Amino acid sequence: MIRVVVFLVAVALIAVGAAWLADRPGDVTILWLGRRIETSVAVAIAAVAIIALVTTILWSLTRLLLRSPRLVGRVMVNRRRARAHRAISHGLVAIGAGDMRAARKFADEADRLAPREPLTLLLGAQVAQMAGDRAAAERAFHAMAHRSDTRLLGMRGLYVEAQRRDDAAAAHHYAVQAAEAAPALPWAGQAVLEDRSASGDWTGALAALDKMRQSGVVDKATYRRRRAVLLTARALTEAEKDSGAAKGLALEAVRLAPDLTPAAALAGRLLAEGGELRKAAKVLETAWRAFPHPDVAEVYTHLRSGDSARDRLARVQILARQQSGHLEGALAVARAAIDAHEFATARAALRPFTAAPTQRVALMMAEIEETEHGDIGRTREWMTRALHAVRDPAWTADGIVSDHWLPVSPVTGEIDVFRWKAPVSEIAGPKLIETREMEKVIEAEPPRREQPVLEATPDEPPAPVTKAGVNVAQRESEARRESEGRHANEARHGRAAHHENEPRAPEAAPMPRAGNPPAPPVVDAVIPLVHAPDDPGPPEEPAPDNAGRRSLFR
Numbered sequence: 001m002i003r004v005v006v007f008l009v010a011v012a013l014i015a016v017g018a019a020w021l022a023d024r025p026g027d028v029t030i031l032w033l034g035r036r037i038e039t040s041v042a043v044a045i046a047a048v049a050i051i052a053l054v055t056t057i058l059w060s061l062t063r064l065l066l067r068s069p070r071l072v073g074r075v076m077v078n079r080r081r082a083r084a085h086r087a088i089s090h091g092l093v094a095i096g097a098g099d100m101r102a103a104r105k106f107a108d109e110a111d112r113l114a115p116r117e118p119l120t121l122l123l124g125a126q127v128a129q130m131a132g133d134r135a136a137a138e139r140a141f142h143a144m145a146h147r148s149d150t151r152l153l154g155m156r157g158l159y160v161e162a163q164r165r166d167d168a169a170a171a172h173h174y175a176v177q178a179a180e181a182a183p184a185l186p187w188a189g190q191a192v193l194e195d196r197s198a199s200g201d202w203t204g205a206l207a208a209l210d211k212m213r214q215s216g217v218v219d220k221a222t223y224r225r226r227r228a229v230l231l232t233a234r235a236l237t238e239a240e241k242d243s244g245a246a247k248g249l250a251l252e253a254v255r256l257a258p259d260l261t262p263a264a265a266l267a268g269r270l271l272a273e274g275g276e277l278r279k280a281a282k283v284l285e286t287a288w289r290a291f292p293h294p295d296v297a298e299v300y301t302h303l304r305s306g307d308s309a310r311d312r313l314a315r316v317q318i319l320a321r322q323q324s325g326h327l328e329g330a331l332a333v334a335r336a337a338i339d340a341h342e343f344a345t346a347r348a349a350l351r352p353f354t355a356a357p358t359q360r361v362a363l364m365m366a367e368i369e370e371t372e373h374g375d376i377g378r379t380r381e382w383m384t385r386a387l388h389a390v391r392d393p394a395w396t397a398d399g400i401v402s403d404h405w406l407p408v409s410p411v412t413g414e415i416d417v418f419r420w421k422a423p424v425s426e427i428a429g430p431k432l433i434e435t436r437e438m439e440k441v442i443e444a445e446p447p448r449r450e451q452p453v454l455e456a457t458p459d460e461p462p463a464p465v466t467k468a469g470v471n472v473a474q475r476e477s478e479a480r481r482e483s484e485g486r487h488a489n490e491a492r493h494g495r496a497a498h499h500e501n502e503p504r505a506p507e508a509a510p511m512p513r514a515g516n517p518p519a520p521p522v523v524d525a526v527i528p529l530v531h532a533p534d535d536p537g538p539p540e541e542p543a544p545d546n547a548g549r550r551s552l553f554r
Contacts, residue, residue, distance in 0.1 A: 021045075084114035091123045095130060103127050118150045125157055137161060152182055159191065168195070179208075184215040193226075194413040202234035228257035229416045233407035235266055243270055254283055259290035261420070262405040268299045277303060285322060292323045293420060297332035309340035320349075327353055327361075334364050343372040362386035393420050 021042050028044040030037040039047075064071075091106030107127045110120045125140035138161050145154030155178040162171035175191035182188065189212040196204040209230065213223045235249035247270040253263035264287030271280035284300045287293070301316045313336040320329030330349045337346035346368055353361050366382035369375045395402045397418040398411040409417045 080113050081117075084110050084117060084120065087113065088117070088119045088123050091127070095123075095126050100127075100130060103130065118144065118147070118153075121150065122153065134161060134165065152178055152185065155181070156187065159187075171195070179211075183211055184217060186212075186217050189215065189217050194408070194415065197230070197233075197408045197415055198413045200237070202230055202237065205230050206234075224256045225260075226415055228253040228260050228263060229407050231256070232260060232263040232266065236262070239266065239270070243273065246270060247274065251283075254287075258286050261287060261291060261293040261295055265293075265295040265299050268296070268303070272299070272303050272305075285319065288319055289322055291420075292326045292328040294328055294332065297328060301332065301336055309336070310342075312336050313340045313342060313345070325352070327358070331360055331364065334368075338364070338368060338371065343368055357385060357389050358392045359386050359389045360392045362389045391422050393422050395419070396421055396423050399424075 026041040028039050028041055030039075087106045087110040091103050091110060094100075094103035094106060103123075104127055107120075107123050110117070110123055114120050121140050121144050125137050125144070128134075128136035128140060138158065141154045141157035141161065143154070144150035145158060147154070155174050159171050159174040159178070162168075162174060171191070172195045175188050175195065178185055178188035179192050189208060193205055193208040193212065196202075196208055206227065209218075209223065209226055212218050213220075218226070231249045231253040235246040235253065238246040238249065247267065250263050250267035250270060253260060254267050257263065264283055268280040268284040268287075271277075271283065280303060281300070284296050284303075288296050288300070297316060297319060300319050301312050303315065304311075307315070313333070316332045316336045320326070320333050323329050330353060333349040334346040337343065337349065346364075350357075350361055350365060350368075354365060357365065362382050362385045366379045366386065369378040369382060395405050395418045397406070397409045400409075400411060401423045402418065406418050408415055
């Protein structure tokens with residue numbers, strides 16, 4: 001529409017100009033080289049316009065002829081570049097589709113048509129990586145690293161290749177160079193941070209984290225959490241050398257992340273050692289309310305040195321009430337109660353969790369049975385239940401279970417990946433295999449001695465019943481004597497030849513001897529008495545008390 005309006009306006013102006021010239025006729029006289037030329041103004045204007053048009057056309061043709069070699073070369077270059085870009089596009093698609101043959105073909109074509117193109121270098125490097133040719137890939141990345149437009153891409157590729165060949169020094173070198181060239185590059189800053197953390201350079205790691213925060217690579221919440229983790233790691237390193245500096249670092253970590261259990265436990269311990277009991281208790285209680293953990297309970301229980309076992313029990317009960325009904329609180333109370341010989345309190349604390357106990361609950365119940373009553377049968381029952389119980393939480397990261405917290409994963413080098421959770425028990429590892437072998441010993445191994453259940457005879461007193469079950473040795477003696485007497489009887493009546501084929505009527509229960517109380521019923525033990533090859537079995541007579549008996553837990 002605009003073009004139509006412009007065209008009409010131009011036609012109108014030309015018409016107006018022509019009418020104006022027609023209304024004002026005039027003559028134009030030209031004297032040149034002794035010749036006189038006379039014409040009208042309109043003709044003169046038309047002649048000038050034609051001369052200008054012809055001159056312009058001639059100049060354009062001349063200029064085109066002069067520039068034709070350059071124009072032809074540019075056209076050829078553009079066609080070559082278009083073919084190269086088409087080859088690069090098809091090569092990248094082939095790499096994505098996993099077509100190695102087509103990818104190599106298009107990469108060779110792109111390298112022939114446009115060898116200096118950045119995408120050509122990238123395609124060649126990716127084809128080399130896909131083919132497993134590490135040397136060719138590194139050559140391509142080195143070529144990119146020496147170009148200003150592809151330097152960061154080349155550094156990234158060299159860093160990856162150094163990691164693949166386990167060259168930590170080279171990987172760190174390329175990461176540092178990339179981070180210096182572009183501080184806002186996320187992978188470079190993260191690589192420098194993880195490398196310094198893996199080497200234990202916590203000061204350098206903190207500096208790298210600060211640079212990442214200044215560049216906007218990490219958000220505020222991530223920065224605070226990672227800084228707290230690094231401060232805790234540094235405090236754990238400094239704790240043995242400079243407790244004052246370690247305490248300051250741990251307190252700063254607690255301020256940044258109050259739910260970071262290792263920081264709270266370390267800060268509470270160092271504060272308690274410095275006599276700041278109230279501040280230590282506040283730090284530990286805050287961490288316990290955020291996330292109950294046995295390390296926090298342990299430090300809180302022994303907050304004041306020299307306290308009696310009953311005082312420690314009272315203190316840990318206060319802590320447990322702040323997270324009522326939590327398993328860790330019950331375990332902490334039970335542990336302190338056992339130390340104080342308050343077994344009723346320990347049982348009451350664990351009672352809500354004994355229906356489906358974890359391994360720690362079952363082991364602690366076994367310790368209570370063994371310490372309070374010396375009941376070997378009940379102790380073995382709880383030990384067996386511990387083998388089948390759910391595993392307790394532990395510090396876990398990347399398939400590794402650690403007995404203490406670690407700031408960095410030993411597998412990936414990533415920061416703050418250890419979590420307090422139950423390990424995956426379905427994966428058959430060395431511990432699980434060992435547990436299954438123990439189960440086989442308890443469940444599948446046959447007992448070393450037969451243990452028939454016998455009734456008391458009128459001629460012999462009943463066998464005593466111990467806490468672990470019936471006295472096995474006396475029962476075996478009675479079984480042998482009864483068997484010998486039965487065979488002698490059968491031989492005397494001439495029935496020894498066919499007594500195996502004839503059903504024998506059940507014998508009436510013998511009456512107890514006059515004046516003696518009736519024999520107590522024979523009761524099987526809760527757990528069958530199964531002995532390992534080096535186990536001599538239960539004693540002949542039960543010990544009168546717990547003195548002199550070897551403890552399973554102490």
